[in-house]
Amino acid sequence: xxxxxxxxxxxxxxxxxxxxxxxxxxxxxxxxxxxxxxxxxxxxxxxxxxxxxxxxxxxxxxxxxxxxxxxxxxxxxxxxxxxxxxxxxxxxxxxxxxx
Numbered sequence: 001x002x003x004x005x006x007x008x009x010x011x012x013x014x015x016x017x018x019x020x021x022x023x024x025x026x027x028x029x030x031x032x033x034x035x036x037x038x039x040x041x042x043x044x045x046x047x048x049x050x051x052x053x054x055x056x057x058x059x060x061x062x063x064x065x066x067x068x069x070x071x072x073x074x075x076x077x078x079x080x081x082x083x084x085x086x087x088x089x090x091x092x093x094x095x096x097x098x099x
Contacts, residue, residue, distance in 0.1 A: 053081035
């Protein structure tokens with residue numbers, strides 16, 4: 001990720017999402033939540049519903065780990081997007097409770 005160079009908005013957003021995922025994987029939930037939130041805004045503006053939902057779900061996971069009350073809202077919004085896209089595997093991720 002550090003050596004990637006974004007040349008277009010989509011590339012920038014992809015790197016932002018990848019960085020959020022990496023931070024989450026490292027257990028840096030506050031940083032990851034902030035990155036996911038930025039990615040959600042960007043993907044929404046870019047009009048990419050699936051990536052918006054994925055970002056919302058990531059933010060929800062991180063916020064839940066931090067005890068932040070905004071987590072259910074993010075999860076609910078992700079579920080709505082996935083249901084609207086008929087993305088059944090992604091809808092399943094919103095209803096499971098990974099630890």
